[in-house]
Amino acid sequence: MLEKNPVIFIILAFVVIMAGTTVTMIAPFKWINGPGDRIAEVKPYTPLQQEGRDIYMREGCNNCHSQTVRTLAADVERYGYGGTYSKSGEFVYDRPQLWGSRRTGPDLAHIGLKYPDVKGAWHRKHMENPQSVVPASNMPAYAFLKAPLDTTYSERKMKLLSFPYTQADLDELKGKTEMDAIIAYMRKLGTDIPVKKAEAASQASVATSNPFTDLQAIKAEAESLYKQNCASCHGDKREGTLGPALRGSAKPDADLFKIISQGIEDNGMPSFSGSLDEQKVWKLVTLIKKDAQ
Amino acid sequence: MNAPTRYVDDSVKGFITWSIIWGTISVLVGILISLQLAWPQLNVAPYLTYGRLRPIHTNAGIFGWGVGSFIAMFFYITQRLTRTPLWSPVLARVTLWIFNFAIASAAVTLAMGFNRTKEYAELEWPIALIVAVVWLMFSTNVFMTILKRKEEQMYISLWYIMATLVAVTILYVVNNLGVPLNLFKSYSAFSGTNDANVQWWYGHNAVAMVLTTPPLAIFYYFLPKVTGNPIYSHRMGIIAFWSLIFMYLWTGAHHLLWTPVPDWIQTVAMAFSIMLIAPSWGAVMNGYLTMNGRWEQMKTNYLVKFLICGITFYGLQTLQGPMQAVRSFSAFIHYTDWVPGHVHMGTMGWVSMVLFAAIYYVTTKMSDTEIYSIKLANTHFWLILVGQLVYSITMWIAGVQQGSMLLATNPDGTLHYSFMETMVAIFPYYKMRAVSGFIYLAGLVVFIYNIYKTFRKGEDLLTAKA
Numbered sequence: 001m002l003e004k005n006p007v008i009f010i011i012l013a014f015v016v017i018m019a020g021t022t023v024t025m026i027a028p029f030k031w032i033n034g035p036g037d038r039i040a041e042v043k044p045y046t047p048l049q050q051e052g053r054d055i056y057m058r059e060g061c062n063n064c065h066s067q068t069v070r071t072l073a074a075d076v077e078r079y080g081y082g083g084t085y086s087k088s089g090e091f092v093y094d095r096p097q098l099w100g101s102r103r104t105g106p107d108l109a110h111i112g113l114k115y116p117d118v119k120g121a122w123h124r125k126h127m128e129n130p131q132s133v134v135p136a137s138n139m140p141a142y143a144f145l146k147a148p149l150d151t152t153y154s155e156r157k158m159k160l161l162s163f164p165y166t167q168a169d170l171d172e173l174k175g176k177t178e179m180d181a182i183i184a185y186m187r188k189l190g191t192d193i194p195v196k197k198a199e200a201a202s203q204a205s206v207a208t209s210n211p212f213t214d215l216q217a218i219k220a221e222a223e224s225l226y227k228q229n230c231a232s233c234h235g236d237k238r239e240g241t242l243g244p245a246l247r248g249s250a251k252p253d254a255d256l257f258k259i260i261s262q263g264i265e266d267n268g269m270p271s272f273s274g275s276l277d278e279q280k281v282w283k284l285v286t287l288i289k290k291d292a293q
Numbered sequence: 294m295n296a297p298t299r300y301v302d303d304s305v306k307g308f309i310t311w312s313i314i315w316g317t318i319s320v321l322v323g324i325l326i327s328l329q330l331a332w333p334q335l336n337v338a339p340y341l342t343y344g345r346l347r348p349i350h351t352n353a354g355i356f357g358w359g360v361g362s363f364i365a366m367f368f369y370i371t372q373r374l375t376r377t378p379l380w381s382p383v384l385a386r387v388t389l390w391i392f393n394f395a396i397a398s399a400a401v402t403l404a405m406g407f408n409r410t411k412e413y414a415e416l417e418w419p420i421a422l423i424v425a426v427v428w429l430m431f432s433t434n435v436f437m438t439i440l441k442r443k444e445e446q447m448y449i450s451l452w453y454i455m456a457t458l459v460a461v462t463i464l465y466v467v468n469n470l471g472v473p474l475n476l477f478k479s480y481s482a483f484s485g486t487n488d489a490n491v492q493w494w495y496g497h498n499a500v501a502m503v504l505t506t507p508p509l510a511i512f513y514y515f516l517p518k519v520t521g522n523p524i525y526s527h528r529m530g531i532i533a534f535w536s537l538i539f540m541y542l543w544t545g546a547h548h549l550l551w552t553p554v555p556d557w558i559q560t561v562a563m564a565f566s567i568m569l570i571a572p573s574w575g576a577v578m579n580g581y582l583t584m585n586g587r588w589e590q591m592k593t594n595y596l597v598k599f600l601i602c603g604i605t606f607y608g609l610q611t612l613q614g615p616m617q618a619v620r621s622f623s624a625f626i627h628y629t630d631w632v633p634g635h636v637h638m639g640t641m642g643w644v645s646m647v648l649f650a651a652i653y654y655v656t657t658k659m660s661d662t663e664i665y666s667i668k669l670a671n672t673h674f675w676l677i678l679v680g681q682l683v684y685s686i687t688m689w690i691a692g693v694q695q696g697s698m699l700l701a702t703n704p705d706g707t708l709h710y711s712f713m714e715t716m717v718a719i720f721p722y723y724k725m726r727a728v729s730g731f732i733y734l735a736g737l738v739v740f741i742y743n744i745y746k747t748f749r750k751g752e753d754l755l756t757a758k759a
Contacts, residue, residue, distance in 0.1 A: 003447050006439045006455060013456045013538060017463065020542030020565070024558055025494040031555060032486045054478070058406035060344030070551035072624055074700045077708050088553035091485030096411055099489050099552065103628040104330065106712045131333070136717050140329070140336035140343055153474055160474055221703045227711035280707065 032088060039089030042192040044163035045185075047154045048172050052185025054157075055178050056098065059142065066100035067109040067189070078228070079106060081113035082195045082275040090193060095161060105139060110190025113275075117268035120183035122233060122242055127179065133232060133241055145179040210253045210282050215290040222287035225280055229272060238288070243269065248292030256285045298443070300372045302659050304385035308365030309652055311393055313741060315357025316645075318400070320737060322350040324730040331723040340404045348415040349403045354640060355413060355503060356424070357396045362648050363507040364392070364431050367454050369655055370514045371435050374451055375442030380434050388430045395423045407477050411492050413499050414468045418479045421469045428465065432458040449530040453510035456538050460502040468495035486553050494545035501541035504639060505607075508647045509576055512604060515651050516583055519596045525582035533575030540569050547618035550627065559620070566618030573611030580604040595670045596650045602678065603646030610639045625700065630719065631692025634685040641681040641733060649673070649740060656744055660751020669743045676736030683729035691722035 031037075045053060056062070069075050071085045086109050091097055115122050125132060128146075130139040151173045158165040212218050226238070233243040240246070249256060260281050263271030272281065329335045329343045336342045372379055379385055399416050407417040416424065436458060439451060468491055470482035481488050517524050524530065546554050546562035580601065584590070590597045613635055616622055626632065657664055664670060698718060701709035 004445055006436065006447065006451075009447070009452070010436075010455055010459055014459050014463075016535065016539045017456075017460050017542055019539060020544075021463070021494065024543050024546060024561060025491060028490055028555060028558060029487060032490065033484065037486070037553075057408055057410045059339075059342065060348060060406075060408055060410065062410045063344050063347045066628055068552045070624070072551055072700075073706075074702065074708065075551075077702070077706070078699070078712070086553055088486040091489075091553070093484065095484045095488065096409065096481035096492070097485050097488045098410060099549075101412060101548065101628070102630075102632065104716075134713060136713055138330055138333045138716065138720070140333055141338065144338045153478070157474060160472055161480060221705055221707055224703060224709055224711070225707055227714070228708055231711065279705070 033092050037088040038092070039087065039193060041194060042089055042092065044093045044161070045188065046169050046172070047151075047158055047165055048169070048176060048181055048184045049188045050157055050161070050163070050185075051149055051151070051154060051173070051178075052181035052183065053098075055145065055182045056185060061108075062098045062100045064100075064102065064104035064139070066103050066107045067097070068099045069107060069109050075107070079110060080275070081110045081190065083110040083113050083190045083193050086110075087193075090190075093161070093163070108186070108189055110193075112187045112189040112191035113195065114270065116187070116191070116263075116270045118187075119268065120187060121268050123183045123186050124179060125242060126232075127182070135236070142179075145182060146177050149173065149176045149178050149181050151176075210257075210285055211279070212282050212286040215286050218283050218286065219291070222283040225276070225284055226287060229276065230284070246288045248290070249288050253282075253285050253289065256288060257281055260284055298372075298376050299378055300369075301379040301382040301385070302369065304379070304382065304389055305365045305369045305655065306659060307386070307389045308361050308368070308392075309655065311389065312358050312361030312365060313652075313744070315353050315361055315396055317737060317741070319350055319353035319358055320730065320734050322346055322353065324727060324734060326350055327723065327727040327730050331720055331727060339406070345404055345406060345408070348408060349400050351413060352399050352403065352415065353396065355499070356399070358648075359503060359507075359640075359644060361392065361396075362652065363457075363503075363511075364388070366511050366648075366651050366655070367431075367435050367457075367507070370450055370510065371438050371454065374444065374448050374514070375439055376444045377438055377442045380437035380441060384430055384434050388427055388434070391423060391430070392427045395420060395427055398423075402477075409469075409471070409479065409481070411468060411481065411488075412496055414465070414492070414495060417477055418469070418471060418473050419476060421465075425462075425465060425469075428462060432462065448514070449524070449527065449534065450510040450514040452531075452534050453506045453513065456534075457502050457506045457510070460498065460506075460538070464495050464498050464502060468492060489549055489552065490546065490554055490558065493548040494542070497545040497548060498541055500639070501537075504644050505541075506538070508603070508607075508644050511651050512576075512580065512600060512647050515596075515647075515654055516580060516600050519594065519600065519650070519654060520584065520587060520590055522583050522585075522587055525579050525585065529575055529579050533572040533579065536575075537569070537572035540565050540572065544569065544618065547623070550618075550620050550623040563618055563620060566615045570611060570615050574608060577604055577608040577611070595664075595667050595674065596654060598671075598674055599646045599650035599653075602674075603643050603650070606638055606642030606646065606681075610635070610643060613638075625696045626692050629692035629696045629699075630688040630722070631696065634688025634692060637688070638681065638685045641677070641684065646677065649677070652744065656747050660748055660754075662747065662751045662754055665743050665746035665750055669739050673736050673739040673743065676732055676739060680729050680731075680733030680736055683732065684726055687722045687725045687729065691719040691726075694722075695719050 069079045069086045076085050127142040129141050129143065130137040154173055155170060233241060234246050235241045238246040259269065261271065261273040263269045326343050326346050368379060368385060398420055402417060402420060403415060408415050409417060435454060471479040472482065473479040483491050513524060513530065543565035544562045546558045547566050550559050584601065591601060617626060617635065653664060653670065695715045695718065698710045698715040703709050
């Protein structure tokens with residue numbers, strides 16, 4: 001009969017298709033984004049951040065950049081920036097999510113923790129001309145984002161998404177460029193969540209001395225730490241790009257340790273106490289001090 | 294089937310022509326973006342940047358070439374299997390023009406940056422709405438033809454066709470739900486993890502219901518037609534059909550392994566992905582066993598080559614896919630170029646090979662003549678095969694290499710390679726991939742020339758008769 005009655009056939013096919021759909025797609029709405037997923041610190045986007053997010057979507061950044069740190073050690077180490085892996089509660093205001101499926105560029109879920117600089121100097125330089133900061137990069141240049149930001153719909157967007165906003169938030173949009181907006185979005189990503197501080201890399205340990213006196217023994221590890229954490233601002237060969245050159249610094253070990261772990265807020269140097277433990281910071285200090293070539 | 298029924302094939306011809314045009318555009322854009330990945334200075338801001346072009350490549354490929362030629366073939370097959378002329382030829386003609394309008398405006402608006410960013414559902418709501426209307430017009434036409442059929446039995450192909458009509462409608466509508474801000478921008482109805490789960494329920498079943506069931510319908514119809522062998526087992530076809538459309542819908546979350554999507558959804562997706570090997574290979578074996586005792590046709594019949602090579606790629610895809618859906622392997626290759634390598638074996642290999650065979654066959658039937666050149670068809674076959682293999686193999690190697698570099702750590706737990714070191718390592722493969730694109734394009738040019746000449750031959754014969 002099935003092979004002779006298309007109406008019954010269609011109904012049956014519909015039922016079969018809806019089985020998996022109901023269990024794995026419809027039912028999870030009951031759990032996902034419920035109270036158990038909420039993270040109190042995660043805030044909705046401001047009008048400027050949301051405008052930046054919309055520019056991110058317009059340019060299709062999601063085609064090369066993912067936004068989920070998986071629960072894998074290497075993912076957390078590479079993209080967590082002290083914020084560990086991604087949790088459901090971090091994304092509740094994302095419509096749509098921008099998780100992506102390919103990492104032709106790095107994951108950006110917690111990028112705000114990597115570049116906390118208020119002025120966004122690194123992002124600005126990088127987006128205008130990516131190869132000026134990362135010479136081998138294959139990212140296109142986005143210098144055209146220096147155009148003024150269109151704010152016609154900014155307020156309506158807030159209303160539509162039911163995000164709270166103040167007049168001050170709207171005033172903040174005045175005179176901003178598209179670049180300012182996308183940088184505001186970049187700086188927001190990952191910064192709401194509580195960050196786990198690496199043990200012992202606190203001010204208290206600054207007084208202790210550098211346990212690594214022999215550079216050769218730790219050179220490979222120190223160089224890889226440098227490439228991960230420092231090269232984007234201080235240059236691949238420590239020649240200095242956005243930040244100063246780092247070859248054979250004359251500063252005492254303890255001073256360098258303090259700068260790396262606590263950062264210098266005024267000039268954009270981020271704090272690495274969240275992502276690097278004490279041992280790793282000392283390895284970097286040794287590299288900077290002893291490797292002058 | 295030389296019944297007196299008069300089939301209506303002008304829309305079949307129209308959809309074939311336009312799907313080939315959109316397919317060629319997809320390949321051209323694909324080559325451009327593959328070059329951009331190796332040489333970023335080829336990005337022309339703002340309209341021709343990688344981020345805006347990649348959705349044009351995928352949409353032109355899936356919706357322009359894929360869906361366009363499936364509509365053509367469904368119109369063709371349904372009429373023959375039901376021994377009934379198309380329900381409404383006028384509706385079919387209107388469908389073609391709205392279809393072309395939708396694909397053209399998709400290309401233009403994506404270049405302008407109107408992008409919902411959900412993969413394979415990037416089109417903003419007015420165009421998505423037009424796409425839905427096109428689909429419903431086409432579905433109605435096919436379903437009404439089946440309803441009014443003169444042949445009582447419904448062959449396997451019609452089953453796959455009907456499942457496609459229902460499933461794609463549900464998938465497309467749900468994943469496109471949203472609230473419009475204005476004519477050019479909307480926000481998804483779902484947020485965060487929910488949105489991801491809906492997106493990949495859609496994304497993976499677009500693979501099932503757009504890139505699997507339609508080519509299977511086409512394969513099941515044309516293999517017996519081309520070889521003269523009846524299909525090996527109708528019963529195996531039935532079992533494979535129902536288990537395939539049942540299992541596929543559970544597997545979307547294998548795109549989301551290790552993410553915040555609840556673990557049990559990931560595990561269910563993993564299990565069903567492995568189980569899918571059975572129905573997938575049911576179809577593959579049905580194809581192979583249909584050739585039993587007639588394998589010499591691989592040498593003597595150029596169409597058999599396309600069909601059997603196509604179903605072989607399908608078999609390989611449906612082994613590789615479940616492997617990728619396992620957590621441990623996914624941890625290794627997800628987010629790398631392995632995945633484009635996998636996808637393109639499906640699109641350039643499986644789907645396109647079956648479509649090439651169908652288009653050759655239908656063109657010669659409609660023109661009432663033989664193919665212009667079998668030699669050129671063979672050249673086409675080899676160029677396509679080599680282009681596709683070079684593409685997938687280079688991307689698999691690139692994916693494995695980058696995947697292992699990304700996971701490598703030092704004794705103290707720090708990462709061994711910076712992100713850029715892993716990228717620099719795969720740039721040579723990007724250049725080889727671009728070369729593979731040119732080889733594939735050459736095959737496509739030979740194909741188009743051969744089809745055009747065959748069509749002209751038919752026209753000339755017609756004028757000679759008159």
